Amino acid sequence: MSAVEQIEPSIDHYLAEYARVERDLPGSDESKRGRSAELARFAEAGFPNTRQEDWKYTSLAPVEKRRFELSDTPHAIGMDDIAAFLPEGLEAYRLVLVDGHFVAGLSDLDRLPEGVTVRSFAAWLNDNAGATVKAAQISEEPGSLSAMNAALFTDGAYIETAAGAVLDKPLHVISVASGAVDERMTQVRHRYVMGENSQATIVEHAIGLGDKAYFANAVTEAVMGRNAQLTRVRLQQESGRGYHVSSFFAEQRRDSRVYNHGVDLGGRLARINTNTRLVDQNAEVHFNGVYLPTGRQHIDNHTRIEHATEHSISRERYKGVLAGHGRGVFNGMILIQKDAQKTDSDLSCDALLLSDKAEVDAKPELEIYADDVTAGHGSTVGQLDEDAVFYLKSRGVDEEGARAILTYSFAKSLIEQIGMPAVARYVEAAMLVKLPGGTAFADLA
Amino acid sequence: MAAHEEDVETLVAEREYEAGFVTDLESDTVAPGLNEDVIRFISAKKSEPDWMLEWRLEAFRQWQQMPMPKWPHLHYAPIDFQKISYYSAPKSAKDKPKSLDEVDPKLLETYEKLGIPLREQEMLAGVEGAEYPSTSSNVAVDAVFDSVSVATTFKQKLADAGVIFCSISEAIQEYPELIRKHLGTVVPRGDNFFAGLNAAVFTDGSFVYIPEGVTCPMELSTYFRINAENTGQFERTLIVAEKGSHVSYLEGCTAPQRDENQLHAAVVELVAEDDAEIKYSTVQNWYPGDENGRGGIYNFVTKRGDCRGDRSKISWTQVETGSAITWKYPSCVLNGDDSVGEFYSVAVTRGMQQADTGTKMIHVGKNTKSTIIAKGISAARGEQSYRGLVKILPSAVNARNFTQCDSLLIGDKCGAHTFPYVESKNSTAKLEHEATTSKIGEDQMFYCQQRGLSEEDAVSLIVNGFCKDVFKELPMEFAVEAQKLLNVTLENAVG
Numbered sequence: 001m002s003a004v005e006q007i008e009p010s011i012d013h014y015l016a017e018y019a020r021v022e023r024d025l026p027g028s029d030e031s032k033r034g035r036s037a038e039l040a041r042f043a044e045a046g047f048p049n050t051r052q053e054d055w056k057y058t059s060l061a062p063v064e065k066r067r068f069e070l071s072d073t074p075h076a077i078g079m080d081d082i083a084a085f086l087p088e089g090l091e092a093y094r095l096v097l098v099d100g101h102f103v104a105g106l107s108d109l110d111r112l113p114e115g116v117t118v119r120s121f122a123a124w125l126n127d128n129a130g131a132t133v134k135a136a137q138i139s140e141e142p143g144s145l146s147a148m149n150a151a152l153f154t155d156g157a158y159i160e161t162a163a164g165a166v167l168d169k170p171l172h173v174i175s176v177a178s179g180a181v182d183e184r185m186t187q188v189r190h191r192y193v194m195g196e197n198s199q200a201t202i203v204e205h206a207i208g209l210g211d212k213a214y215f216a217n218a219v220t221e222a223v224m225g226r227n228a229q230l231t232r233v234r235l236q237q238e239s240g241r242g243y244h245v246s247s248f249f250a251e252q253r254r255d256s257r258v259y260n261h262g263v264d265l266g267g268r269l270a271r272i273n274t275n276t277r278l279v280d281q282n283a284e285v286h287f288n289g290v291y292l293p294t295g296r297q298h299i300d301n302h303t304r305i306e307h308a309t310e311h312s313i314s315r316e317r318y319k320g321v322l323a324g325h326g327r328g329v330f331n332g333m334i335l336i337q338k339d340a341q342k343t344d345s346d347l348s349c350d351a352l353l354l355s356d357k358a359e360v361d362a363k364p365e366l367e368i369y370a371d372d373v374t375a376g377h378g379s380t381v382g383q384l385d386e387d388a389v390f391y392l393k394s395r396g397v398d399e400e401g402a403r404a405i406l407t408y409s410f411a412k413s414l415i416e417q418i419g420m421p422a423v424a425r426y427v428e429a430a431m432l433v434k435l436p437g438g439t440a441f442a443d444l445a
Numbered sequence: 446m447a448a449h450e451e452d453v454e455t456l457v458a459e460r461e462y463e464a465g466f467v468t469d470l471e472s473d474t475v476a477p478g479l480n481e482d483v484i485r486f487i488s489a490k491k492s493e494p495d496w497m498l499e500w501r502l503e504a505f506r507q508w509q510q511m512p513m514p515k516w517p518h519l520h521y522a523p524i525d526f527q528k529i530s531y532y533s534a535p536k537s538a539k540d541k542p543k544s545l546d547e548v549d550p551k552l553l554e555t556y557e558k559l560g561i562p563l564r565e566q567e568m569l570a571g572v573e574g575a576e577y578p579s580t581s582s583n584v585a586v587d588a589v590f591d592s593v594s595v596a597t598t599f600k601q602k603l604a605d606a607g608v609i610f611c612s613i614s615e616a617i618q619e620y621p622e623l624i625r626k627h628l629g630t631v632v633p634r635g636d637n638f639f640a641g642l643n644a645a646v647f648t649d650g651s652f653v654y655i656p657e658g659v660t661c662p663m664e665l666s667t668y669f670r671i672n673a674e675n676t677g678q679f680e681r682t683l684i685v686a687e688k689g690s691h692v693s694y695l696e697g698c699t700a701p702q703r704d705e706n707q708l709h710a711a712v713v714e715l716v717a718e719d720d721a722e723i724k725y726s727t728v729q730n731w732y733p734g735d736e737n738g739r740g741g742i743y744n745f746v747t748k749r750g751d752c753r754g755d756r757s758k759i760s761w762t763q764v765e766t767g768s769a770i771t772w773k774y775p776s777c778v779l780n781g782d783d784s785v786g787e788f789y790s791v792a793v794t795r796g797m798q799q800a801d802t803g804t805k806m807i808h809v810g811k812n813t814k815s816t817i818i819a820k821g822i823s824a825a826r827g828e829q830s831y832r833g834l835v836k837i838l839p840s841a842v843n844a845r846n847f848t849q850c851d852s853l854l855i856g857d858k859c860g861a862h863t864f865p866y867v868e869s870k871n872s873t874a875k876l877e878h879e880a881t882t883s884k885i886g887e888d889q890m891f892y893c894q895q896r897g898l899s900e901e902d903a904v905s906l907i908v909n910g911f912c913k914d915v916f917k918e919l920p921m922e923f924a925v926e927a928q929k930l931l932n933v934t935l936e937n938a939v940g
Contacts, residue, residue, distance in 0.1 A: 353872035371854035
């Protein structure tokens with residue numbers, strides 16, 4: 001859309017929304033100018049539409065037609081409201097955001113190890129007058145919704161690890177959409193700055209309460225110093241009328257490692273962009289993802305791994321289980337640049353269709369400009385093996401249980417890789433509730 | 446090993462175009478430009494009935510509303526469609542030679558230079574049967590020189606079997622009811638930009654009709670050449686296989702060396718009724734341009750087969766070594782229950798060649814099966830993309846697809862890309878897709894060489910092995926030609 005054309009009413013609403021809240025948004029005047037610039041970028045690009053290749057299978061029309069508003073204050077909720085979302089037995093620090101605002105009362109950030117900073121992004125921004133925020137500091141084409149987030153974000157988690165620092169316990173970052181008022185949105189932004197040789201494990205948990213329609217638009221950026229290691233588990237449990245868009249951008253220096261595990265169970269519509277650039281030798285990235293659309297859910301995962309220079313490694317595994325009218329989209333791009341010789345890359349995406357009304361659209365992509373590389377991808381779509389079902393039945397498991405065992409086993413290998421038994425157990429239980437016959441399996445186990 | 450790699454790269458890049466020569470024929474060519482009058486001229490020149498002219502004009506009107514596709518992974522300067530001449534016919538064609546003896550000797554000379562076995566085929570007709578299985582030795586050739594079909598052999602033998610094999614212009618005159626029934630039913634006029642252009646201005650092509658229950662007694666073949674300067678070639682081929690019939694069709698292409706880019710926008714439509722089988726094989730070796738990307742053919746082709754009947758089968762096999770730009774997705778729409786679609790492809794890009802090719806398999810009927818094997822070889826500054834779609838509609842119960850696309854990279858300035866789309870709307874469908882990208886392994890080269898093979902033979906062995914899955918699908922003549930083509934590349938690769 002050119003500048004002279006009339007601005008879409010939906011865009012107009014967000015321009016007005018920005019004007020309404022600008023004074024209260026965190027950050028210095030200078031950073032507000034940065035926000036305005038990002039807002040202009042969003043207004044120019046507008047909401048993505050299905051004519052764009054990246055959004056071919058996912059329509060944001062239900063988001064675009066609504067007029068979401070930011071919450072000025074967090075809705076008052078207590079520990080009881082989120083207790084069900086705390087994995088049993090997980091020893092972790094906790095940072096809780098409600099309706100896009102940090103709530104100290106629900107958080108637990110006591111006795112952080114030396115060299116590790118964990119605080120509200122808004123507070124950090126207010127203390128650092130010179131800091132500005134771009135749609136994605138480390139990506140040239142982050143997309144219009146990341147620009148929208150850069151303009152409108154209210155808060156998030158700011159994490160900084162000094163050289164050699166190790167976060168001794170996982171950090172559980174919970175972003176709650178209270179669902180107290182209809183048509184609210186949360187614009188949350190996290191930034192992880194990982195110093196040399198530092199390590200952290202972060203569980204980013206998006207949850208929705210209530211039954212009101214809302215829009216959660218989140219951005220996470222991670223800057224990985226030399227030999228830094230980040231394990232990021234992203235759990236998405238938005239409520240049934242939640243529209244979820246989240247984007248992750250990482251930039252990895254020499255020897256750094258990112259282990260990213262995505263688990264998508266909730267939301268009416270969810271679109272997740274997971275991106276990394278390996279800019280130095282021996283950087284390594286693992287993207288794993290499990291998604292489970294059931295009912296009328298739509299879950300879209302887009303990943304992009306850019307091997308910008310030689311000798312870097314990437315592994316990617318995505319598995320989807322689709323039931324009911326569920327729709328799954330997977331797009332995995334591996335880009336190997338001209339100088340990225342000796343790249344070692346492998347991607348696989350598998351989907352299990354459990355219903356005739358379910359649909360999956362997969363596109364693993366390879367773009368390769370270097371010759372001395374090992375790159376491969378595989379993609380499968382299928383259903384449960386009837387022979388295996390028969391085998392289990394012949395061993396005395398009933399039909400429903402047999403199907404649940406096989407379905408769960410399909411996704412199990414990726415869940416085990418999460419590495420935190422408490423979180424893996426939590427995910428397992430949350431998955432089984434959703435699976436047809438899952439409770440039967442839970443009883444068996 | 447580094448020295449060896451450089452050798453391979455430089456020599457692959459330097460390979461000269463074998464078929465680069467020009468036949469001097471007086472052409473009857475229309476001035477460059479495209480408007481309704483040009484279309485009327487083409488239609489009148491071919492003495493077409495009114496309905497055909499209307500069909501073309503409607504296509505032209507639709508085309509004018511269509512934008513050039515921007516999605517392919519290709520880079521080229523915008524094409525000025527007003528600078529192209531849309532009709533060129535060799536003068537001698539006016540007299541419609543009845544046999545090869547009447548054909549302009551210069552034309553035959555051209556074919557001889559290319560090693561096209563036209564005479565050889567005629568000779569082979571006498572020795573049919575005993576030594577050779579019927580499908581591998583007999584080839585009927587409908588040679589297309591520029592835009593008009595000038596020589597057709599084996600016509601009688603085909604007529605005896607009830608097979609119609611003629612130029613599409615002739616078919617429009619002779620078999621209007623068949624053309625009206627099928628033309629544009631597989632690739633509609635408004636299907637895409639280049640198909641639309643073709644529908645408006647197509648000058649010739651082949652028409653094949655196999656009646657019910659007939660197995661075509663020989664392989665059918667057409668050679669396309671682009672000859673006159675600044676002329677685009679717009680071929681349109683239509684093959685209809687009635688119930689229970691079988692046909693194998695071969696298409697081979699090569700063009701003389703030119704500096705200016707030439708446009709080729711062909712359309713191929715295949716219709717397979719119940720139990721029918723069509724095998725369509727292509728060797729494409731048009732002028733790829735020089736090592737700096739000057740000249741070369743722009744090849745924008747729409748090929749699609751419709752497995753209309755139950756248990757029908759359509760198989761595409763292609764070896765793409767030529768053209769500066771290749772944009773081509775031979776596809777199958779599997780409408781009939783138990784129908785089968787196949788796609789086997791070897792594509793080679795070197796110099797500054799670019800190829801964006803692949804296939805679409807649309808599963809509609811029950812128990813439909815499709816297989817895709819695509820092998821890409823990219824050398825020098827070649828850019829190659831595999832772009833494929835496998836789509837399973839809700840009605841396609843028990844559909845099955847297997848896809849494998851492998852890329853071989855020679856040199857660090859080339860590119861190989863894979864864009865496979867998988868869309869499944871049926872839970873009983875099973876789909877598999879696999880892709881790999883690698884270069885020729887140093888250990889493989891070492892192993893071959895220490896067993897006494899020369900470097901050249903080793904490369905040849907490895908590359909031919911890489912392509913074997915596809916070559917084995919080609920009819921014998923083509924398999925030989927394809928390997929020859931590939932070997933020529935490799936010969937020069939090691940001096």
